[in-house]
Amino acid sequence: MPDDVDPLETRIRSRLVGFCAFLRRRGVPVGVGAEIDLGRAVDEINLSDSRQFRATCTATLARSPEEVRRVNEAFDLFWSTLDLAADRPWPGSETVSLPPPKRPREDSGRRPEGEREDDRVPVAIPLGTYSATAPGAGHPLQPLPEREVRSMRHGARRFRRRLATLPGRRRGSSRRGTLDWRNTVRQSLRHGGEWIELRRQQPRVARAEFVILWDISGSMREHDSRFFALVHALQSVSRRSRVFTFSTRLEEITPVVRRSGYRRAAGEVGRRIGPAEGGTRIGHSLREFADRYGAMLGDGTTLVLLSDGWDLGEAEVVRDELERLGRRTHCIAWVTPYTRRPGFEPRVGALRESRRHVDLLLGPEDFESPWPLPPFRFSKSP
Numbered sequence: 001m002p003d004d005v006d007p008l009e010t011r012i013r014s015r016l017v018g019f020c021a022f023l024r025r026r027g028v029p030v031g032v033g034a035e036i037d038l039g040r041a042v043d044e045i046n047l048s049d050s051r052q053f054r055a056t057c058t059a060t061l062a063r064s065p066e067e068v069r070r071v072n073e074a075f076d077l078f079w080s081t082l083d084l085a086a087d088r089p090w091p092g093s094e095t096v097s098l099p100p101p102k103r104p105r106e107d108s109g110r111r112p113e114g115e116r117e118d119d120r121v122p123v124a125i126p127l128g129t130y131s132a133t134a135p136g137a138g139h140p141l142q143p144l145p146e147r148e149v150r151s152m153r154h155g156a157r158r159f160r161r162r163l164a165t166l167p168g169r170r171r172g173s174s175r176r177g178t179l180d181w182r183n184t185v186r187q188s189l190r191h192g193g194e195w196i197e198l199r200r201q202q203p204r205v206a207r208a209e210f211v212i213l214w215d216i217s218g219s220m221r222e223h224d225s226r227f228f229a230l231v232h233a234l235q236s237v238s239r240r241s242r243v244f245t246f247s248t249r250l251e252e253i254t255p256v257v258r259r260s261g262y263r264r265a266a267g268e269v270g271r272r273i274g275p276a277e278g279g280t281r282i283g284h285s286l287r288e289f290a291d292r293y294g295a296m297l298g299d300g301t302t303l304v305l306l307s308d309g310w311d312l313g314e315a316e317v318v319r320d321e322l323e324r325l326g327r328r329t330h331c332i333a334w335v336t337p338y339t340r341r342p343g344f345e346p347r348v349g350a351l352r353e354s355r356r357h358v359d360l361l362l363g364p365e366d367f368e369s370p371w372p373l374p375p376f377r378f379s380k381s382p
Contacts, residue, residue, distance in 0.1 A: 016038060058071050063310070141269060144229045149262055152367050160210075177201050179200060211329075215308065217247040218247075228266060247285075280307070
């Protein structure tokens with residue numbers, strides 16, 4: 001070991017993997033990506049500062065306020081019970097002996113004199129062990145009861161009627177439009193058959209076009225089943241809707257949602273989008289969407305963003321991209337899982353910075369309530 005390497009730092013690094021395994025055993029879903037982020041973050045801090053080390057573990061491994069509390073509790077238990085002064089491997093590891101790299105043979109092809117085939121030097125390396133609580137593959141979505149699904153679908157219909165911008169199949173009376181022969185003849189009977197007043201009609205505005213961006217990052221994991229029910233309900237009441245998922249990358253899942261019923265679609269989407277690991281980059285995902293799919297937006301399009309607002313990127317990027325998308329769409333609606341909780345305020349950076357560019361702030365409860373949707377919470381005016 002070089003002289004400039006701190007032995008304490010070396011011992012702490014050797015236990016980082018064990019700390020992640022300890023969190024999994026306590027029910028905190030720590031993914032491989034979070035472990036890599038922690039390893040990179042440790043390179044930038046002073047490990048002799050316990051407060052800074054605790055804050056780094058919390059920032060990289062916790063994805064919700066509840067997980068922050070659980071990570072802090074696990075931190076006190078794990079790092080207080082290990083003896084950092086003793087150079088012991090972390091619990092759950094084992095050592096194996098590996099042969100050293102073979103030295104190159106001489107030009108003659110024969111082994112140098114004095115070297116034996118079975119010369120081996122034991123090298124101790126930590127090996128991870130299997131954990132039954134480690135996160136598995138896939139992104140399981142638990143279907144909601146049929147009553148809640150129907151209630152969500154009724155709320156989606158109310159939402160569509162309120163934000164309707166496209167003409168439907170039914171026609172209604174108007175001052176402009178094509179001649180309504182039937183109502184004109186009926187009106188003439190009041191005047192002895194004389195056509196004194198011409199009645200006109202045009203298609204009623206009764207349809208809406210949605211573009212749905214669904215956050216599937218780790219912080220949204222406990223709300224995934226309810227939010228997928230909302231996604232499926234919105235797509236079922238407006239068949240022209242497009243559905244996209246994002247966390248650190250953007251992916252369209254419209255065909256999977258559209259071709260199946262709710263319960264079957266929940267299983268197919270869960271297998272399609274993969275595990276809910278890693279953080280969220282809302283701003284970069286919005287930018288990618290605007291660059292790749294911006295042409296589909298129009299004056300009659302409503303952008304529905306389903307996210308809690310926790311973002312690993314800069315909040316200013318979210319604000320700028322929502323302002324850019326707001327100029328192309330009819331309305332931007334942001335649905336968060338905490339909107340209707342008592343004392344809720346949009347204090348998360350992404351929401352706070354973007355409030356001037358969001359028209360409607362809702363929660364999943366608004367789609368399950370039998371009452372009409374609440375008035376606008378945000379306004380685009382400064």
